[in-house]
Amino acid sequence: MEYDHTSDLHQDFLNLLENSEDFNVKFEIGKEPNIKEFEAHSLILSTRSTYFQKIFSKYWNWNEEKEVPVFKKPNISPLTFEILLKYIYTGTLSVDDEASFADIIVAADEFELQTLVQQLEKHLIQNESAWQLPKDFIKICQHKQFPNLGKYALDLACRNPKLIFESKNFLQMEQDILIQLLKCDDLELKEFEIWEHLIRWGIANTNSTTIDDDLTKWTPMDFNNLENILHNCIPHIRFFHMSPNDYAKVRGQFKSILPSGLDAEVIQYFLNLNANPSFNVLKPRVSDYPFDSKIVNAKDAALISTKPILSKASSKDGAIMWSKRKGPCFSKDLCIYDGSSSESSYNNLFDFSELLDNPNDYDVKFKVGKMPNVKEFEAHSIILRARSNNFLKALSNHSTKRKDIIIFRKPNISPLVFEILLRYIYTGVLSIKNDSINLVDIIIAAEDLGLLRVCQQLEPFLLLNETAWNSPKDFLKICKHNGFPDLVKYSLESICKDPQIIFESREFLRMEESTLIQLLKCDDLKLEEVEIWKYLVKWGIANIDPILNKNLKGWSSMDFINLEKTLRNCIPHIRFYQMLPDDYMRIKAQFKNIIPNSLDNEIIQYFLNPNSSQSFKGLPLRTSSYSFDSNIIHTKDAALIASWVDGKQENPYPILCGISRGPCFGLKDLCISNVPSREGTSHGSIVDLLENPNGFNVKVKVGDVPNVKEFRAHSIILCARTNNFYKAFSAHSARYEDGVITFMKPSISPLVFEIILKYIYTGLLTVDNNTSLVDIIIAADDFGLPKLFQQLETHLLHSASAWNFPKDLLTIRQHDRFPNLSEFALKSGPTVIVIKVRNSGECIGGYNPLEWFSVDTDDERSHLLSPSFSLYSTTNSFIFSLTNRAIPILSRVSSEHEAIFCSNSKGPCFGLKDLCVTHSHKDIVGTSRQYSYEKKIINSETFEIEEYEVFQIFDKRSNS
Known part of the structure; x- marks a missing residue:
């Protein structure tokens, strides 16, 4: 957070x-x-x-x-x-x-x-x-x-x-x-x-x-000084490009300062334009030639006149033609009909396929493929440079030459794929007619050759067409290329959905370590953790000695040492704590020598006491390992709904949990604090002052014995950021020792103070799940940080998952300075309803942050507006549709005074008509008409409900 x-x-x-x-x-x-x-x-x-x-x-x-x-x-x-x-x-x-x-x-x-x-x-x-x-x-x-x-x-x-x-x-x-x-x-x-x-x-x-x-009064010395x-x-x-009349004025006044011989040559040039002056005749300035054209400017005209034409005439016969019907023609390559350029001729101008098929004057050779399938291709550097930045760079500093022919070797590309891409370079057309050609090989080769347009066209096609993949080989190839992050993500997701296509293939044993680690990091990998371990050991053995005896009793100590070295970078990504204790003990008995002692001790301690604090528990539970108890939605849906509950618009929260807690969604229940880097933040370096407090003049001793910690700081920053520190310094309510001011804060924990101090120095608040937001807001109030207090109060009032029950309840009720939070601490009852529509299978639902049927009309704090109709007011409720999970619909309440409606005859209703559940004599029926919420979530106004589920939103999954 x-x-x-x-x-x-x-x-x-x-x-x-x-x-x-x-x-x-x-x-x-x-x-x-x-x-x-x-x-x-x-x-x-x-x-x-x-x-x-x-x-x-x-x-x-x-x-x-x-x-x-x-x-x-x-x-x-x-x-x-x-x-x-x-x-x-x-x-x-x-x-x-x-x-x-x-x-x-x-x-x-x-x-x-x-x-x-x-x-x-x-x-x-x-x-x-x-x-x-x-x-x-x-x-x-x-x-x-x-x-x-x-x-x-x-x-x-x-x-x-x-x-x-x-x-x-x-x-x-x-x-x-x-x-x-x-x-x-x-x-x-x-x-x-x-x-x-x-x-x-x-x-x-x-x-x-x-x-x-x-000038008539100038002395020779004056002209000499000017010269x-x-x-x-x-x-x-550029005297040669003046008009004769203008130059006559120049020489009439300043002939004496012109270089020797220049005057005579300029005059000779004006008299005979074919004269060849010995002086360097600079080219005319562009502005000297007013060019009358709506299509090209003077620079274009200069380019046409001074640069070689791209397509030279190959035959002098019929090179230039003219007719009343056609107008000017350059053979058949470029003709003008009725004042318009021929489109087909334009294509011919840039189609160099004939040049490729008959490569006269080639100056580049490619040796492509591996033995015995090696083939040579001939090409032209000018074409390659123009079509690819990679070739532009390579040809500018090439070092491999043989008789002026530049030789490139591409053993990583097959001749068939290279031929397709070389023809694309020359023609602009990517033609793949052979079904045996692999699109993944083409896109990887295109990236290697710097053909970005090919990559841009093939990438969406591969993402949308699963049949275009030759799995598992293609998945593993893509995972090795960082240039295709979307394809890598797609490949990993495909493997996670059906892991056997990789783990049971021959390619698995030849997989690179980096690709294997990518897979082990995936939270969605649909394999039991003990199965993942077995595959990992199989991979490790294949990569040290494929003929090694599978019976571990015959292994030498060196065999285990080699296996440990091979698996050293992979083991940290195995989630041992998700295994059953019996499974782990069997692994330990067989492979104790390759599991780090510190990790083994932590796992054993965790099995003995699941609530113990262990570093490896930072790894999230694999989604497939937790059976989410729902017939309608799965864990990712729950994560998305949880993010909506906390006010997010789109992205779901990650799903994190331990065996003793189950899955957690939302801000405070996350087990990992992810603080994104802030590029361009002007005070990113100010935090260095805090971490390396040179020149400090303040000490703050925080916490109570035995948990006391000392922090160092700078008075100019503390005073600039909080009025309470400024007042404390002014009132001398601190101890001075050797010019250093010392404050005592026994009521604040070191962890909370460290968070507050970093906030003072950086403006950023970073909180992990071990820290109570209630403790932080109390400290923020103590130090005089009103903006932080307001935002934390708003967050605590709108996110029950941010509370650490029951500790935070008791803490907040002991402080009479927080009436809003004290009131909130007494409330409970938020729920999510999920509905599956009969026949269509549509998935819709709603979130009620209040209690259903709460009719305490004597309580001034009640959200109940009308006791006769059970009408409730809230700004935080919403309804949703997960029918199209790629584009879910979130519809928040637009008329807060009609947010929730209840009656014994109708059942729960979001808004007056937006989403209601009623019981007929046979079925459960739903109705939906947009009225009190932002968007419509289902097209049918009346529908049968196949089943529905109600989930209570707890403040925290575990009180332990």
Whole structure:
């Protein structure tokens, strides 16, 4: 069970930042006159950033004084630093319109906040409106550690050049950034305009205040200075692509700064376009060619003109044809009829089957299969690269060559399967006409070759067609491939339903250990545990010595040692405690040497005292081993209903139990606490402070003798998270020893306090089934955690399974601070009714959280609204249908004042008409019309009931 209170945690740490009474670090941020001072806590900063961890460690190694250190950051603006400081404390980035994302990402990179850097980079690339041009463009281009962002910034500048070139920032731009812009083919400015902007930039960077705007007044030194400034930029100006008139203006003013000989060659080029200049003629910018097309743009036109065509003419005869009826034709490969492209011709363009059947110019060979069934295939690397990323990678760094032919060996794929997939690569058609071909072999080979589309098509087909499987071999093959989690799940479920297909097959003895362990972990494996053990021993013997004597009396000690080594990783997954004691004792007598002593002792202790606490009991009971006493529903149905009772919408609870308890469903009865990892949680590292409490200044001694435990903590976090601790520190209601504050809490158990302390530090509440929620809520009230108290109270009021009876009842009634829980503790009687409909076999039912026929009208707390009609009010009841177990229907009450209706003449009824049971003179009849609940659960308004069952929902399966 887990509650997520991280939003509260964020707010608490924001308050800590904004009211930093215990700060021990100062920062001076910005340049004059815009300097601002910030106060912070080194503990928080070091926990969240390795950068701060390093600078603080270095500072305190060299400075033993207890003065507050001041760190200066003139390169970061106060606004940017404030945003990042709040992010460090809260995990939330809040940016207003004034802040620059470029400034933030550069500063975040300096502070080594890599998760934030990755998120900001993605945001800037996907949101053009997030850029402040030209400032952000210049900022990003100055920092080489963002190559993708730098590329995007250049593209953005090329599409919006005037925002860059006509800004004040342009004149202060560094030369290398300007050269990056000049190199861009996509710069959407005429070349003469680029030249004019370059001259402006050059004049502004000559560091001369005497240069006149009138060029006629320039001295030779002025031109010389300008040439020196522009020396590295001029080679990137595309003079050959200016108009003659524009170039005449350039040479008329600045001929003296042009490279020697360039002027003459440009003039010669304009006079004779076939001239071959010695200077490198840069290709024209895309913007120089306004391209009039609604289908392709200038870039596409440039690609067509400069790249080789995919499908070259194979015959010069009839390569190009034209007729009034057809329009232009490229032989028969691509024709235009009445202005539309021929669809069949399009298919021919990409069908390379002829190239596969007659592999001229091949440069790849495949040797496929194992001896004696090995076959060679020839192929073309260009096709393989285009069709598969796996081949793209393999062919880019291949090392196996013979006369320029690249050789691949695929012994794990059969020639027949490879031929099908190679033809698919060339044609795009997956054709399987041979019934002997195994689809599982094809999907595994397709994954190996990187043919994702084939995998995507075959996987649903295999999931929906049981006959497509060649079991058991196929099941075992799939289980070895992590690339198909759904197929692995399907395979395991199929084996669990009919385990003999695997365990009695030859393939079982050759099964890999990892696959066998997958099977042993399955809760649904329909075998008695003693049978599973026998199969495991059989597998173990086959994998050490197949001819080993089956009579154990003839075994040597080395035989047992070898068997123990072989089964060492499998034995922990055998659920010995589910066996009968006699069965286990027989196993022990035969295989005592291979069962760990600690495990053997625990099992014996468990058989002597089933209520003893043993580590192996964490393994759930196999579903097949517990006979659920119902003719209508099974254990998985019960688990789903239990999850609905606890307010869940879809997923059933896992089924967990021990022999002495039977199955348990719901929150508190689970035997394993499953706390999912929280990727991206901003304070995931704060828990490290608790587990390794360096710099602690608080001790809390918890529990009563002899069960006393000491915990260490940090006052700034305790005060930030709970008012009661803040008041306790302010009132000095604690002992001080050597600067460490000590609290005594004898009334709280160490286990409960540890849970509460982790909640204070992380915002997450993790509770296993050994801990009482009532004890936790009392402690939460004691420490002043109102949000946690409210959620626990709500949960306890709505989930009877969360109570540990009778202990929790007695505990809660001893505390007068919890009137709602005390009232709830006096109630009982929730039930589930399950109905099987005659003829159709439909399975429907309902959950009543109240007692049926409770008519205590004098009790003010009664849910009874009308004593004459026995009408009850509740928001927690529901009705359901399990007819289609793949898509069950859950219908919760929509009119709470009509939730439950009872009368002696009618029997139980959910809502006024939604699901009612009545007794006729012959049969039990049901009626259903949607009225007081969200959904209709059965189409028939009247139906005969073949049988129905009533299950009482107990607070806990065992009081022991």
